[in-house]
Every structure is written in C-alpha cells, then in structure tokens.
Amino acid sequence: VAPVCSLNETLARVVERIDEDANTISLWLKPNRHWQKHTPGQHLTLGVEINGRRHFRVFSVSSSPDARLLRITLRRQPGNGVTNWLHQHASQGMVFSLSQSTGDFTLAQHPSKSLLFMAAGSGITPFMAMLNSLVHNHYTGDIVLLQLCRDEQDRLFRGELADLQRHLPGLELIVHSSAEKARLPCEQLAELVPDLAERTSYLCGPSGWMEEVSAWFDTHDLSEQLHQERFSAPRPSSSKDGNTKVHANQAEHSFTQGADQTLLEAAEAAGLQPPYGCRAGLCRTCLCQKRRGTTRNLVTGIRSKQPDEWIQLCITVAESELELDL
Numbered sequence: 001v002a003p004v005c006s007l008n009e010t011l012a013r014v015v016e017r018i019d020e021d022a023n024t025i026s027l028w029l030k031p032n033r034h035w036q037k038h039t040p041g042q043h044l045t046l047g048v049e050i051n052g053r054r055h056f057r058v059f060s061v062s063s064s065p066d067a068r069l070l071r072i073t074l075r076r077q078p079g080n081g082v083t084n085w086l087h088q089h090a091s092q093g094m095v096f097s098l099s100q101s102t103g104d105f106t107l108a109q110h111p112s113k114s115l116l117f118m119a120a121g122s123g124i125t126p127f128m129a130m131l132n133s134l135v136h137n138h139y140t141g142d143i144v145l146l147q148l149c150r151d152e153q154d155r156l157f158r159g160e161l162a163d164l165q166r167h168l169p170g171l172e173l174i175v176h177s178s179a180e181k182a183r184l185p186c187e188q189l190a191e192l193v194p195d196l197a198e199r200t201s202y203l204c205g206p207s208g209w210m211e212e213v214s215a216w217f218d219t220h221d222l223s224e225q226l227h228q229e230r231f232s233a234p235r236p237s238s239s240k241d242g243n244t245k246v247h248a249n250q251a252e253h254s255f256t257q258g259a260d261q262t263l264l265e266a267a268e269a270a271g272l273q274p275p276y277g278c279r280a281g282l283c284r285t286c287l288c289q290k291r292r293g294t295t296r297n298l299v300t301g302i303r304s305k306q307p308d309e310w311i312q313l314c315i316t317v318a319e320s321e322l323e324l325d326l
Ligand SMILES: Cc1cc2nc3c(=O)[nH]c(=O)nc-3n(C[C@H](O)[C@H](O)[C@H](O)COP(=O)(O)OP(=O)(O)OC[C@H]3O[C@@H](n4cnc5c(N)ncnc54)[C@H](O)[C@@H]3O)c2cc1C
Pocket: 043, 057, 058, 059, 060, 061, 073, 074, 075, 076, 077, 078, 079, 080, 081, 082, 083, 084, 122, 125, 126, 229, 230, 231, 232, 265, 268, 269, 277, 278, 279, 280, 282
C-alpha cells in the first residue's frame, strides 16, 4: 500500500526537493486522490509530524493547478520551528497531510487586463502560481511584477521568472535590490509604474513593508484596487502604554500581556504552549474561550466584551484584565 493511500485524509508525498537558496526550499508534492485543485494564489495548511506531534503551518501554493505535481516553497524562519525542521529533514518520499486550498488572493476573484504584482522575499510564492497559470492560459494582458530582494542571490525564482518572461509577452519585471539601491520608498511606486492607478494590484511580502504600501494606496485613494496576502497578522500598536493582566484558568497561572504583544505571544512568553498554526488568523488552531474581560481582534478591529466568547489568540489583544480558558 502506497503511503499516501487514505480513505478520507488528503496526503501528499515529496517527489522532489529543490534548494532555491541557503534558506529556501521548494517541495514538489504528489497528492492523493482527495486533493482538489487550487486556484492560483491560494494557500494550504501542511501537517508535519515531528517527534510524534503533528504541527500545522500555512504555505501558498507556488505552482500552477495545471502542473502534474503541487509545489510549495518555504523560507526557513529563525528558531526551531517547522520551517527549520523541514529545511533540515525534508526529502523525497516523506509524507505530509494537506488541507484543501483556500483564500481569495486570486485573479479569478478580480479579473483585469492590466495587473501590478508587488512581491518581496518569500511573498513571491503566490505570484509564481498565478504567472505559471497565466502562461498555461496564453494570457496576453499587461503585467508589471515588482520584485523586492536584498540582492540578486536572494532573489527567489530568478531563473524561472526569466523563462516566464519569454512566454508572457506582456510581463515586465522590475527588480529592486535593497543592497544596491537601499529600501524602496513608497513614493517611488508611481515613478516605477506610472499607470499604477489603472492597474489591479496585488501585494505580498513582509508585514512592515505591506503596511507601508497599503497606507500609501489608502492615502492615494487606491485601496479598493489593492489585494493583499498576509503571511503574518498585523502587529499590535506598540504606541499604547501598559501591560494587561491575564489569568489562564486551566494552567492556574497569571501573566501580563505587553502593549506590543498578541495574547498568543504573551502566553508563550509566560511559558504556556497554546496550540497554533498560521499565526495570522486563518486556521483557527489557536481558538480559546474568553471567560471575562474585553479583547480586540487586530484584523477586524471588532471588540469582544461578552463573557464566554471564542477568540483567536494569535490576532487578539487584551483591552482589560482577562480570564481565559487556557
Ligand atoms: C496565507 C499564508 C501563506 C504563507 N505562505 C508562505 C510561503 O509560501 N512560503 C513561506 O516561506 N512562508 C509562508 N507563510 C509563512 C509561514 O506560514 C511561516 O513562515 C511558518 O508558519 C513558520 O513556521 P515555523 O514553525 O518555522 O515558525 P514558528 O515557530 O511558527 O515562528 C514563526 C514566527 O513567529 C514568531 N514566533 C514564534 N514563536 C514565538 C514566540 N514564542 N514568541 C514570539 N514570537 C514567536 C517568530 O517571529 C517567528 O519568526 C505563509 C503564511 C500565511 C499565513
């Protein structure tokens, strides 16, 4: 029996590992029959078993749904997390569980003849799925891809992008390397892409840069045409003063949440180990019941004031003293 056979679980076997650079690997996966095709730009949740415990992490699919296999590309994060483990251990034949793909960061949701893709670092991954799929569909529209990197060595998929340019006549690639030209100020966006206001725009990269670009689009009244994929949750505003006391019922332990921490980070800093997956408000692994107090969701801005409401620890901050079922 092949290891990916399962009555109901979506499993995938690693067929090939490619080291893209010192910290980034791509895994080509062969999923079993339960996998339904993704829409380019969507992400999936990968289940990885490490020392007998299954961990769940979210990755964008970086291949086109028309490819024979499925590709994910992951950059190793500092610390001893899942990406670091995969970087050290992922190899041909290894089997992972997969969720079906999800997400609305897709071209199908916002069809347009004129596109701007803005990618920094590993934020290029969902765009690789989109571009490969546009090649497959013989797309002739106009695309500007602005790719930010530290230097040319750090520029992910540079070979594949050069190939894609040969097959997509309307693709213009603008590379901005911070080692050569320092950080790209948002004011330069309109100089680099003069017809930016007429384009449907897509943004994916580190959260600080995404916040700057998103604020620039807001200021120029262009936010309606900007679509964003966040790899992490918005940060709490550190301008707010003070610590808030949190009581964890099950652990019988009290800790404080600093103004620049989420509840998940504060609990972890206090030595608790709440389960988590995406740390971005998507997978709901970190759901926790709040018994008492007021919290604010950083993504929606909605406050939870009623007792016994469920909150997602990774995207929630305390606004008063709290009691949690943790
Ligand atoms: C929609 C989406 C798509 C994504 N697509 C991709 C992709 O295509 N490629 C890719 O490389 N990544 C992608 N990511 C990011 C990826 O999911 C994370 O890099 C990955 O989950 C990191 O897992 P890890 O176990 O290695 O790190 P974790 O151990 O989970 O740490 C992740 C980060 O969380 C913080 N952290 C961890 N523990 C603590 C703690 N105790 N206190 C405070 N902070 C802490 C650190 O800043 C760390 O860098 C995506 C994320 C989302 C939400």
